[in-house]
Amino acid sequence: xxxxxxxxVGLEEENKQILKGVDLEIGEGEVHxxxxxxxxxxxxxxxxLAGKDGYEVTEGSATxxxxxxxxxxxxxxxAAGLFLAFQYPVEIPGVGNMxxxxxxxxxxxxxxxxxxxxxxxxxxxxxEKAKTLKIDADMLKRPVNVGxxxxxxxxxxxxxxxxxxxxxxxxxxxxxGLDVDAMxxxxxxxxxxxxxxxxxxxxxxxxRLLDHIKPDVVHIMANGRIVKTGGPELALEVENNGYADxxxxxx
Amino acid sequence: MVAQPKLDQGAALLAAYAQxxxxxxxxxxxxxxxxSFAAMGAPHKRDEYWKYTDPSALTAIPTADAxxxxxxxxxxxxxxxxxxxxxxxxxxxxDQSDDLALAGCSIETLADVAATDIHWxxxxxxxxxxxxxxxxxxxxxxxxxxxxxxxxxxxxxxxxPKPLAIRYVHASETSDALVRHLIKVExxxxxxxxxxxxxAARFNSVLEVDVxxxxxxxxxxxxxxxxxRKTVTHMFARLGTESLFNSFTLTVNGVLTxxxxxxxxxxxxxxxxxxxxxxGDGASFHHDDTVFITHxxxxxxxxxxxxxxLRNGATGVFQGKILVQPDAQxxxxxxxxxxxxxxxxxxxxxxxxxxIYADDVACSHxxxxxxxxxxxxFYLGSRGVPHKQAQDMLTLAFLGEALDEIADEAxxxxxxxxxxxxxxxx
Numbered sequence: 001x002x003x004x005x006x007x008x009v010g011l012e013e014e015n016k017q018i019l020k021g022v023d024l025e026i027g028e029g030e031v032h033x034x035x036x037x038x039x040x041x042x043x044x045x046x047x048x049l050a051g052k053d054g055y056e057v058t059e060g061s062a063t064x065x066x067x068x069x070x071x072x073x074x075x076x077x078x079a080a081g082l083f084l085a086f087q088y089p090v091e092i093p094g095v096g097n098m099x100x101x102x103x104x105x106x107x108x109x110x111x112x113x114x115x116x117x118x119x120x121x122x123x124x125x126x127x128e129k130a131k132t133l134k135i136d137a138d139m140l141k142r143p144v145n146v147g148x149x150x151x152x153x154x155x156x157x158x159x160x161x162x163x164x165x166x167x168x169x170x171x172x173x174x175x176x177g178l179d180v181d182a183m184x185x186x187x188x189x190x191x192x193x194x195x196x197x198x199x200x201x202x203x204x205x206x207x208r209l210l211d212h213i214k215p216d217v218v219h220i221m222a223n224g225r226i227v228k229t230g231g232p233e234l235a236l237e238v239e240n241n242g243y244a245d246x247x248x249x250x251x
Numbered sequence: 252m253v254a255q256p257k258l259d260q261g262a263a264l265l266a267a268y269a270q271x272x273x274x275x276x277x278x279x280x281x282x283x284x285x286x287s288f289a290a291m292g293a294p295h296k297r298d299e300y301w302k303y304t305d306p307s308a309l310t311a312i313p314t315a316d317a318x319x320x321x322x323x324x325x326x327x328x329x330x331x332x333x334x335x336x337x338x339x340x341x342x343x344x345x346d347q348s349d350d351l352a353l354a355g356c357s358i359e360t361l362a363d364v365a366a367t368d369i370h371w372x373x374x375x376x377x378x379x380x381x382x383x384x385x386x387x388x389x390x391x392x393x394x395x396x397x398x399x400x401x402x403x404x405x406x407x408x409x410x411x412p413k414p415l416a417i418r419y420v421h422a423s424e425t426s427d428a429l430v431r432h433l434i435k436v437e438x439x440x441x442x443x444x445x446x447x448x449x450x451a452a453r454f455n456s457v458l459e460v461d462v463x464x465x466x467x468x469x470x471x472x473x474x475x476x477x478x479x480r481k482t483v484t485h486m487f488a489r490l491g492t493e494s495l496f497n498s499f500t501l502t503v504n505g506v507l508t509x510x511x512x513x514x515x516x517x518x519x520x521x522x523x524x525x526x527x528x529x530x531g532d533g534a535s536f537h538h539d540d541t542v543f544i545t546h547x548x549x550x551x552x553x554x555x556x557x558x559x560x561l562r563n564g565a566t567g568v569f570q571g572k573i574l575v576q577p578d579a580q581x582x583x584x585x586x587x588x589x590x591x592x593x594x595x596x597x598x599x600x601x602x603x604x605x606x607i608y609a610d611d612v613a614c615s616h617x618x619x620x621x622x623x624x625x626x627x628x629f630y631l632g633s634r635g636v637p638h639k640q641a642q643d644m645l646t647l648a649f650l651g652e653a654l655d656e657i658a659d660e661a662x663x664x665x666x667x668x669x670x671x672x673x674x675x676x677x
Contacts, residue, residue, distance in 0.1 A: 050633045051632070053625065053629065074632030075633075075634075075636055077633075084633050090627050090629075090630035091627075092630070092631075092648065093648065094645075094647075094648025094649060094651040095644055103640070103644065107635045107636045107640065108635035111637075143648075160634060
């Protein structure tokens with residue numbers, strides 16, 4: 001599904017290397033987690049995959065089902081099946097959440113040569129999916145993320161994911177700023193989308209999210225590289241001992 | 252001491268037009284305005300009030316030609332059930348207008364009224380314009396009073412059954428038109444006026460609107476898209492107790508537009524809104540909203556909401572003032588002006604002013620200028636919305652706050668369609 005090879009990335013504005021050769025392969029239906037200390041390059045990885053400005057890829061590739069993502073515009077990557085759930089979802093005053101969702105869904109359908117959803121069809125689907133995420137009609141009417149609580153913003157990200165039905169979902173610290181109940185709700189939303197085909201990359205600081213979204217593979221990222229890869233037990237090790245032991249072990 | 256070049260240019264302007272003649276009262280009103288204009292002279296870019304907008308194209312003799320604009324787009328407000336009234340190069344065209352006989356609403360042409368010896372308009376014509384000359388001079392409005400022969404004189408006594416839709420057709424490349432409307436909304440009456448079109452190569456329009464107690468006046472205007480047109484408009488309104496005033500203007504294209512609105516809230520519990528959305532493209536585009544709202548009564552609310560999207564070197568100007576007189580307690584004044592610059596070459600110049608002499612008022616104002624939000628663009632992109640579409644969405648969202656001031660949904664829809672078409676053409 002997602003295949004990242006020797007990805008090296010710096011900041012455009014300053015001469016600073018952030019990713020120093022990331023290798024990562026995620027198969028169909030797999031759930032991978034990336035953990036790591038602050039500043040290790042986790043969020044940069046997610047932004048570079050989604051195509052945010054300001055980063056310079058100096059080396060390497062990232063392909064989604066064989067298509068090179070790094071050559072595409074952000075919207076093309078989305079149409080190809082990539083979805084990034086933002087750590088800090090952006091507020092867009094003046095654009096209603098419903099309009100935003102429908103525009104996004106139809107833009108992707110159009111890009112893939114599919115017929116656009118009518119207002120009626122769309123409304124039916126969105127209401128149903130919003131209900132399971134406890135997103136009320138009022139939240140759908142309000143401008144995108146404006147005045148939403150931290151939990152509402154993250155639930156809104158998952159709603160977008162559910163509506164867009166991507167192949168590859170990247171969740172950037174989706175647990176940050178959430179209380180236990182909100183995290184459970186978000187995790188349930190994510191788990192509902194696990195169908196054996198869709199793949200996930202879950203970026204997190206803490207093991208607790210992985211109690212709810214069970215990963216197949218856990219990677220530890222430090223200083224711009226994946227330094228260790230293992231099973232779910234690796235996350236427990238981090239939870240108990242912190243990163244210091246692992247980092248010392250890999251030098 | 253008025254600078255001599257201003258006086259000279261003023262005299263030249265007066266000499267360039269024929270002085271109309273009508274009934275004695277009309278001749279008096281015109282003579283007063285003529286004298287007032289002669290004393291003020293023509294506006295000049297050195298005038299404080301014209302600091303950001305060079306008026307020379309509005310005072311040049313003769314006016315520069317303006318190419319005619321042709322489009323396949325449906326005419327504005329075509330979907331609205333309305334009374335159609337047409338002016339071609341500033342001249343009323345009865346053939347292209349509906350029957351003006353309506354229940355509850357009397358509509359006459361200025362040409363007819365000006366020749367009538369005894370008419371209610373005598374008490375009103377030119378008076379709101381004259382009152383609006385203090386504390387800031389508006390010479391081009393006085394010029395209009397002195398010289399305009401074309402326009403409508405409207406008196407509403409009930410609820411006008413349909414909006415009056417005035418369409419200004421620009422048919423000659425050299426036309427230089429002065430149009431004058433006088434509107435009297437009687438106690439408890441209600442009227443909606445729609446205006447659209449460029450009107451002429453150079454178009455000077457003045458509306459005087461007198462809204463009596465509990466009256467309501469709604470106004471939606473879409474200024475013509477002819478690229479080289481030059482327009483100066485003035486709207487003077489006097490508002491009675493518990494009355495309602497709501498005016499919205501959309502401007503796309505045109506080389507020079509100056510829209511002045513002068514409101515006086517004279518009765519208690521009055522609500523007034525003036526809003527505008529403007530989309531400008533190109534270094535020759537210059538658009539100026541100049542608003543002066545005076546609160547002279549208790550518990551009144553006024554709103555000014557102006558949004559401008561500018562690209563490729565376009566310039567937008569906002570000069571807005573709220574004046575709260577000593578007795579106008581419980582005033583609620585709101586003023587926002589915002590520029591969205593789509594590139595580094597465009598300019599937005601704003602002069603928001605509050606002058607408050609009462610001590611129990613709430614007045615808020617804000618003025619901002621900025622670029623499109625890159626984070627929002629990326630967010631939309633990451634959801635699959637292509638760059639151009641995302642930019643248009645954010646641009647429309649930016650203008651949305653101004654469009655939201657239009658109370659009528661169908662009219663707001665017409666304005667949104669027009670704006671959408673503007674973006675499609677880019």
